[in-house]
Ligand SMILES: Nc1ncnc2c1ncn2[C@@H]1O[C@H](COP(=O)(O)OP(=O)(O)O)[C@@H](O)[C@H]1O
């Protein structure tokens with residue numbers, strides 16, 4: 001009798017897993033144990049580019065620092081609940097209700113200080129449920145995910161429990177790194193956790209690694225990083241050809257003004273020439289760096305490469321499914 005119950009239970013569990021996997025098929029988590037490697041900046045700009053291209057996107061901010069709110073300019077506005085709803089959805093107290101239309105086509109589940117108790121909640125839950133507890137974020141997202149073409153998750157640094165929540169929810173992992181050793185160490189740690197998460201979230205795959213904040217002409221450094229990444233992932237290097245160039249000024253402009261790189265590019269085009277404003281005696285606000293246009297181009301190249309890698313992977317997957325059915 002017991003075996004019948006448990007096989008029924010395991011079938012239900014399998015069905016739940018299939019539902020979750022299908023719903024979250026285009027969920028991309030930005031992950032690296034290290035802070036300051038570009039997770040947040042990439043998450044907002046990638047989601048922003050995809051939304052701008054007409055894809056419906058949900059951006060989930062799993063950070064207590066809530067830099068997503070700063071980058072998108074909604075910090076401390078009426079729609080900023082500092083992570084309360086996300087906390088409630090992950091801990092099973094309510095449904096996830098993202099803030100709609102932070103940009104056309106872009107909804108956001110805000111993070112913030114309300115996520116402070118999430119780690120202790122997860123510790124308690126793991127002691128009762130084991131590693132299954134890590135499926136909590138995926139379970140919170142899966143009812144909503146079918147409304148979106150993409151779900152992008154920005155993960156926190158050095159918060160093992162919360163990074164695991166991302167690894168158990170996402171279908172794809174995108175790993176940003178700087179060209180120094182620190183970012184690469186963080187990447188190797190993710191590679192290890194990835195293997196465990198895959199047992200619970202079998203669809204989990206590596207989308208690729210992205211070089212963030214690097215020199216445009218540093219091609220020999222890019223080659224070195226490519227080799228190191230290949231070693232960390234046991235062979236093939238998943239490094240994207242697209243990279244995000246170093247530009248402190250554009251980073252500063254973006255965070256100060258709550259504007260994404262492609263929005264700064266538009267603002268830049270509308271910005272009057274400095275001498276014209278001076279001649280007309282107009283007060284000059286802070287000027288947007290001309291590099292914004294190149295940085296926006298980098299994010300565009302990255303978004304296009306992400307789309308083509310995803311399409312290729314999905315075509316490969318459906319071809320192998322068809323092959324298996326014949
Ligand atoms: N293109 C860029 N070049 C150099 N620094 C950048 C660039 N874009 C953003 N930054 C800066 O890099 C730092 C880390 O970025 P962030 O996305 O917050 O990393 P993480 O989320 O991994 O901690 C921030 O101070 C940000 O302003």
Ligand SMILES: [Mg+2]
Pocket residue numbers: 039040041063067155156
């Ligand atoms: Mg961050």
